[in-house]
Amino acid sequence: MSQIDSLLQQARDAGLRRTKALEALFTCLAEHNRPMTLAELTSCGHLSSRCDKATVFRLLQRLCGKGMVRRLGLHERAGYFTLLLPGIHRDYLICTDCGSIDPIDAPCPVHQLEDEIREKTGFTELYHELEFFGRCLKCSASS
Amino acid sequence: MSQIDSLLQQARDAGLRRTKALEALFTCLAEHNRPMTLAELTSCGHLSSRCDKATVFRLLQRLCGKGMVRRLGLHERAGYFTLLLPGIHRDYLICTDCGSIDPIDAPCPVHQLEDEIREKTGFTELYHELEFFGRCLKCSASS
DNA sequence: GTAATTGCAAATACTTTGCCACGTA
DNA sequence: TACGTGGCAAAGTATTTGCAATTAC
Numbered sequence: 001m002s003q004i005d006s007l008l009q010q011a012r013d014a015g016l017r018r019t020k021a022l023e024a025l026f027t028c029l030a031e032h033n034r035p036m037t038l039a040e041l042t043s044c045g046h047l048s049s050r051c052d053k054a055t056v057f058r059l060l061q062r063l064c065g066k067g068m069v070r071r072l073g074l075h076e077r078a079g080y081f082t083l084l085l086p087g088i089h090r091d092y093l094i095c096t097d098c099g100s101i102d103p104i105d106a107p108c109p110v111h112q113l114e115d116e117i118r119e120k121t122g123f124t125e126l127y128h129e130l131e132f133f134g135r136c137l138k139c140s141a142s143s
Numbered sequence: 144m145s146q147i148d149s150l151l152q153q154a155r156d157a158g159l160r161r162t163k164a165l166e167a168l169f170t171c172l173a174e175h176n177r178p179m180t181l182a183e184l185t186s187c188g189h190l191s192s193r194c195d196k197a198t199v200f201r202l203l204q205r206l207c208g209k210g211m212v213r214r215l216g217l218h219e220r221a222g223y224f225t226l227l228l229p230g231i232h233r234d235y236l237i238c239t240d241c242g243s244i245d246p247i248d249a250p251c252p253v254h255q256l257e258d259e260i261r262e263k264t265g266f267t268e269l270y271h272e273l274e275f276f277g278r279c280l281k282c283s284a285s286s
Numbered sequence: 287g288t289a290a291t292t293g294c295a296a297a298t299a300c301t302t303t304g305c306c307a308c309g310t311a
Numbered sequence: 312t313a314c315g316t317g318g319c320a321a322a323g324t325a326t327t328t329g330c331a332a333t334t335a336c
Contacts (some may be wrong), residue, residue, distance in 0.1 A: 008198065017310055017315060038300080052318045057301070059316090070258020075272075077326070078300060093260060096268075109252045110273065116249065117236060117275055125239075126277035129218075130253065132260055134269035160290060160335050180326080195293045200326075209294090220301075221325060 003030050007068070009082070014066040021051045025059050026083075034101050035072050035080035035092070072129060073100070091130040097139035104132070150211070150226070158207040164194045167209050168202050169226075177244050178235070179216050196269035215272060217244070234273040240282035247275070 001009075007026045008018055016022065016068050024046040029036065032044075038060070042053045043084045063069035070078040072093060080101075084092070110128055118126045150169045151161055160163065166190040172179065175187075182205070185196045203224050206212035215223040217237060223244075225233070234247045253271055261269045269275070 015315095019310075019316065021317070041167050054302080054319080055317050061302095070217065075214065075216050077222075079220075093264065093266065095266070102261065104256075106256055109256050113247075113249055113252050114275060115249065118277075121236065122280040122283070123236065123238070123275070123277035124283045126275060128273065128275045130271065130273045131216075132257065132266070132269060132271045134261075134266035137265040140265070140267045162291065162335075179295095196325080198292055199292080204327095222292075 011063070011066070012070060014061060014068070016066070021047070021055050022059055024050060025056060029069075029081070029083045034103065035074065035082040037076070037078040037080055039078060041081070042073070074131060075133065093132045093134075095136040095139055096133050097135045099137060153211060154206070154209070157211070159209070164190070164198050165202055167193060168199060172212075172224070172226045177246065178217065178224055178225040180219070180221040182221060202222060213270075215274075217274060218276065225240070232281045234275070236277075238279040238282055239276050240278045243279060 004026050007030070008023060011022060011026075013019060025041065028041055028044045029048045031046075037041055038045075038053060041047055041060075042051065042056050049058060060069055060071075061101065064071055064081075068084055069081050070084045072082060074080045074092070075096070076099075089108055091108055093104050094100070095101045108130065110130055114126060114128055117123065145168050146203065150173070151166060154165060154169075155161060166233070166286045168184065171184055171187045171189045174189075179187075181196060181200055183238065184190055184203075185194065185199050190199060203212055203214070207214055207224075210228055212224055215225060217223045217235070219242070232251055234251055236245045236247050237243070251273065253273055256273055257269060
């Protein structure tokens with residue numbers, strides 16, 4: 001079963017209907033494999049001229065509610081959305097100049113602290129977001 | 144020398160003029176000691192009815208440029224601004240329900256990874272942002 | 287005096303909602 | 312058929328800019 005099918009199944013189990021828009025959204029997010037803004041998503045080939053911005057927005061909202069998508073801050077004015085894959089956690093390296101976003105493959109060093117915080121504060125549904133910001137080689141060179 | 148004076152001095156050294164607005168902004172940020180939105184800042188006693196939103200916005204912009212203030216994402220629609228104090232790094236614990244923001248006092252476990260990334264990728268001016276999100280005890284209880 | 291800074295108002299960017307038509311189950 | 316979903320358009324919220332008046336140096 002492809003990743004898209006698996007996601008659609010998961011969405012269906014969560015009570016969502018299988019629609020073209022949902023399929024296109026999953027395809028787009030899975031293909032890019034990085035957080036994307038609403039604007040990026042709606043101008044992506046799979047979605048553009050097929051789905052309205054409002055539709056995509058509401059899909060993302062529903063998926064966030066079902067825990068299948070997460071909304072990230074990432075410093076920009078626009079919000080970023082990313083697929084939440086079971087067992088997978090990603091941190092990002094972001095160039096403050098050109099805006100490139102790359103996942104970091106090193107193991108995330110924060111999980112232990114997360115456990116400590118969970119115990120100490122009693123917070124539930126705890127998760128974290130870790131981003132590194134800086135200027136990439138290219139941007140550093142060009143100024 | 145008070146913290147405000149020290150900040151004003153630093154700003155002056157960076158080429159900014161000493162104005163009422165700047166003084167009020169520093170006072171407000173230092174007093175609250177946590178990231179604040181533009182809206183919060185302009186409705187804060189020190190600034191409200193004295194400074195226009197645009198003024199505060201532009202001050203924050205300049206201070207970001209001088210490395211004295213940092214803009215954070217924090218998941219909300221609005222951006223958050225925080226003083227960047229030399230030698231001090233803060234991570235935050237945020238309740239996704241009531242929106243409370245608390246600094247975490249545990250030592251940040253990310254610096255080593257940050258060094259590795261700096262070496263491996265050649266990124267300059269690298270820094271990171273780490274936030275924990277969840278529901279606080281109170282909010283967990285009330286639903 | 288000169289240039290940075292400010293306030294007001296308007297423009298822009300992004301998000302969110304209302305409403306009715308449509309498609310899925 | 313019934314209700315979740317979609318498209319369009321409009322409203323809402325936050326940010327950003329233009330410009331003339333003001334203020335710090």
